[in-house]
Amino acid sequence: MKEKIRQYAKSIGFDVAGFTDAGILDVAGVLKDRERKGYLSGLEKGDAEERTDPSAMLPGARSIISLGIYYGGSKRKDSGGGKIARAGMGRDYHAVMGNMLGELKEFLQKEYGARSVALTDNNPMVEREIARRAGIGFYGKNCSIINPYMGSFIFLGELITDMYIRPDMPLEAGCGDCDRCMRACPAVAIVEPYEINAKKCLSYITVTKGFLPDDMKRRLQNRIYGCDTCQEACPYNRAGSGPNPAFDMDMSYDTEDIGFILTMNNREFKDSFCMTSAGWRGKTVIQRNALIAAGNMRAEGLANTVERLLSDPRPVIRGTAAWALSRILGKKSLGLLEETYRVERDESARLEISRAISGSKDKI
Numbered sequence: 001m002k003e004k005i006r007q008y009a010k011s012i013g014f015d016v017a018g019f020t021d022a023g024i025l026d027v028a029g030v031l032k033d034r035e036r037k038g039y040l041s042g043l044e045k046g047d048a049e050e051r052t053d054p055s056a057m058l059p060g061a062r063s064i065i066s067l068g069i070y071y072g073g074s075k076r077k078d079s080g081g082g083k084i085a086r087a088g089m090g091r092d093y094h095a096v097m098g099n100m101l102g103e104l105k106e107f108l109q110k111e112y113g114a115r116s117v118a119l120t121d122n123n124p125m126v127e128r129e130i131a132r133r134a135g136i137g138f139y140g141k142n143c144s145i146i147n148p149y150m151g152s153f154i155f156l157g158e159l160i161t162d163m164y165i166r167p168d169m170p171l172e173a174g175c176g177d178c179d180r181c182m183r184a185c186p187a188v189a190i191v192e193p194y195e196i197n198a199k200k201c202l203s204y205i206t207v208t209k210g211f212l213p214d215d216m217k218r219r220l221q222n223r224i225y226g227c228d229t230c231q232e233a234c235p236y237n238r239a240g241s242g243p244n245p246a247f248d249m250d251m252s253y254d255t256e257d258i259g260f261i262l263t264m265n266n267r268e269f270k271d272s273f274c275m276t277s278a279g280w281r282g283k284t285v286i287q288r289n290a291l292i293a294a295g296n297m298r299a300e301g302l303a304n305t306v307e308r309l310l311s312d313p314r315p316v317i318r319g320t321a322a323w324a325l326s327r328i329l330g331k332k333s334l335g336l337l338e339e340t341y342r343v344e345r346d347e348s349a350r351l352e353i354s355r356a357i358s359g360s361k362d363k364i
């Protein structure tokens with residue numbers, strides 16, 4: 001039965017499938033410890049108990065099928081523009097995975113009369129722990145789930161079901177004495193092996209709203225959505241097996257083009273970002289990150305575009321544009337920033353602009 005389910009899962013596009021029981025996940029203590037240390041991002045859903053009890057998702061649950069779709073081939077050539085993490089390219093995996101899980105759920109119902117619920121990052125459950133227990137991969141020191149053959153660029157989803165399926169065995173840990181991901185992390189967010197301070201992690205920072213502190217802005221470099229650095233450093237991600245046909249990699253616009261991102265209207269944002277996994281936080285966050293990237297790259301060719309955003313209706317865009325302009329033009333931006341400060345009425349934007357003025361005074 002298990003092999004029949006696995007074969008069906010592969011036939012509809014899943015690259016890997018594993019099985020575990022639906023007992024409580026043994027990580028509530030770890031989650032509480034991370035919360036106590038202030039390492040959670042704040043985007044997590046539910047408390048430690050809700051996040052570790054599969055039967056809360058499906059009363060009578062007996063087994064969980066953990067499924068993965070490989071997306072490592074999504075890497076584009078670095079164009080020197082903004083960086084979008086691989087998970088944010090191509091079609092939104094929540095939709096792709098959701099349809100595939102729906103097909104598998106129907107298969108289980110028809111073949112075995114099973115009741116199941118499908119999960120795709122839309123629930124409190126700790127998906128990585130389910131994947132580990134189901135033998136899909138082991139935890140890397142960067143907290144990714146690493147499959148020995150595919151690496152860690154794998155989208156995860158689950159079916160919790162009331163049918164009994166014999167569990168698979170978890171895999172042995174595979175990092176050994178390697179620490180490449182820890183050394184590669186530009187934010188020192190991997191505080192110790194297998195522990196990330198999500199509040200420092202640039203992947204999380206790119207989706208927080210509002211103004212960002214200056215040190216965070218500088219660390220983001222040209223990241224516009226997400227961060228792949230620790231995964232790219234990992235030897236398990238060297239092989240790569242090409243793009244997954246489940247994802248359409250041809251996006252309407254070149255989303256790495258910072259000039260385009262800074263000037264896109266709502267329609268263009270919808271066409272270029274909303275069908276990807278990078279669109280959920282909205283246009284303002286993506287444009288704020290693009291301003292930060294322009295500032296960090298000291299992109300003189302974008303100075304006029306950034307200058308126009310000093311009068312944008314959104315305070316976070318006005319303030320971040322001031323910061324970016326001070327980075328791009330240095331002292332040459334002083335007059336313009338002082339004038340902008342005089343007419344600015346929003347307190348948080350005024351603070352950001354005054355910092356940009358002080359910053360540009362220090363530059364040549």
Ligand code: SF4
Nearest residue numbers: 185201202227229230
């Ligand atoms: S995603 Fe980026 S910032 Fe976060 S731990 Fe990995 S390298 Fe560090």
Ligand code: SF4
Nearest residue numbers: 140141175178181234
């Ligand atoms: S880079 Fe090395 S330590 Fe980090 S996850 Fe990969 S194998 Fe493990």
